[in-house]
Every structure is written in structure tokens, then in C-alpha cells.
Amino acid sequence: MAHPAETRDKVRRAYVFDRLSLELAAVKVGVSYGTASRWKAAASEQGDDWDKAQAAQLMAGGAIEDIGRQMLAGLVIQYQSSMEELTKDSKLNPTIKVQLLASLADAFNKTISASKRLLPETSELATAMEVMQNLATFVRQRYPQHANAFTEILEPFGEELGKTYG
Known part of the structure; x- marks a missing residue:
């Protein structure tokens, strides 16, 4: 079409x-x-x-703090997207899935660590993001039937966290 x-x-x-x-x-x-x-x-x-x-638009945003905030926002979006894909893909080999999840967690931790140096308020945001990550894991493990609803709520709530802490 x-x-x-x-x-x-x-x-x-x-x-x-x-x-x-x-x-x-x-x-x-x-x-x-x-x-x-x-x-x-x-x-x-x-x-x-x-x-x-996309990179030019990101850089045109202004000061290093703005770039740091955009980097964090991009991470949240990519994290959510990646988690959705990993959750949906039932054909993915469990060993590969664990490796991908470990890689995703590593990228998350490194980005948060780097952003703490750029943004003083990132420490609070990092704590909030860690809580969200733990909640996502909890929902996925204990209440998988609610994963779609949780994912639907996660993006707008991430924006609220950004407003509050970023």
C-alpha cells in the first residue's frame, strides 16, 4: 500500500x-x-x-547539560523499546536473551554513570530509573500478563520522571 x-x-x-x-x-x-x-x-x-x-538536532539543543538530558531521554526510550522486543520475542534462545539483557543493563549503568558527571540532578533521576528498572523486572517475572499494560504506562511515566528530576 x-x-x-x-x-x-x-x-x-x-x-x-x-x-x-x-x-x-x-x-x-x-x-x-x-x-x-x-x-x-x-x-x-x-x-x-x-x-x-537526529544527532545534529540533539547537538543543537544547547549546553552540555541539555545534551546530557537528551542522552538520558534517548536511553529511556531505547531501553523501553529493547525491553519490549526482548519480552515479545518468544523464539529467542534463552542464552542469547540473557546476554542481551546483560548488555542492556550494562549500557544503562554506563550511561547513568556518565550522566552523573554531567548533571548533578542525575543522581536522583538515576535512583528513579533504577526503581523503574526493578519494577519492570518485577512485573515481567511475577505478573507477565500485565507486561503490555505496564509498557503502555512506562513511556508517559518516564516523561513525568524527566519533568520531576530532569
């Missing part, structure tokens, strides 16, 4: 300016990930690199 150019532009804006993962940008606009991926690749071939545009 052909989509109008404005739909492609909405995906690009969600990816570049809202810093959503391509998967989340596609869902937000209502197109398949494959379609969004093809649009991104085609744009890159024509000289419109969405990743570079």
Missing part, C-alpha cells in the same frame, strides 16, 4: 525530533517497521541521513 509523502515525513519527524526509535516512530504514525526502514534507507541514498539529522 502506498503512503503519502506526509506520512513518511511524520515518521522522519518522530525519529529525528522526538528521538523515537524507528520501530516506535513507525508505530506512532501507523506504518510497518519495514516501510519505515525502507523510507529511511531511501532517504539516506538521496543524501538525507536521518541518523545524522
Whole structure:
């Protein structure tokens, strides 16, 4: 099915300016990930690199503190997206899944550690994020039937945490 150019532009804006993962940008606009991926690749071939545009937009935000906050916001979005994918993929080898979860936790810890040096308020945010991470693990292990509802609530609550601590 052909989509109008404005739909492609909405995906690009969600990816570049809202810093959503391509998967989340596609869902937000209502197109398949494959379609969004093809649009991104085609744009890159024509000289419109969405990743570079996203990085430029991030850097244009201002001071190092702003970049640190955006880095943390990006981590939260990517963390959530990755957790959703790992939770949904029932065919993934358990050993691989554990390795991916360990890698995700390591990236989370390193980003939080680096951001503490940039942002004094990050210590409070790091604590809040750790609590959220522990809650996500708790829900996934003890109440897997509620994982979808929890995921639905997690993104807007993450924004609230950002307002409160960031």
C-alpha cells in the first residue's frame, strides 16, 4: 500500500525530533517497521541521513547539560523499546536473551554513570530509573500478563520522571 509523502515525513519527524526509535516512530504514525526502514534507507541514498539529522538536532539543543538530558531521554526510550522486543520475542534462545539483557543493563549503568558527571540532578533521576528498572523486572517475572499494560504506562511515566528530576 502506498503512503503519502506526509506520512513518511511524520515518521522522519518522530525519529529525528522526538528521538523515537524507528520501530516506535513507525508505530506512532501507523506504518510497518519495514516501510519505515525502507523510507529511511531511501532517504539516506538521496543524501538525507536521518541518523545524522537526529544527532545534529540533539547537538543543537544547547549546553552540555541539555545534551546530557537528551542522552538520558534517548536511553529511556531505547531501553523501553529493547525491553519490549526482548519480552515479545518468544523464539529467542534463552542464552542469547540473557546476554542481551546483560548488555542492556550494562549500557544503562554506563550511561547513568556518565550522566552523573554531567548533571548533578542525575543522581536522583538515576535512583528513579533504577526503581523503574526493578519494577519492570518485577512485573515481567511475577505478573507477565500485565507486561503490555505496564509498557503502555512506562513511556508517559518516564516523561513525568524527566519533568520531576530532569
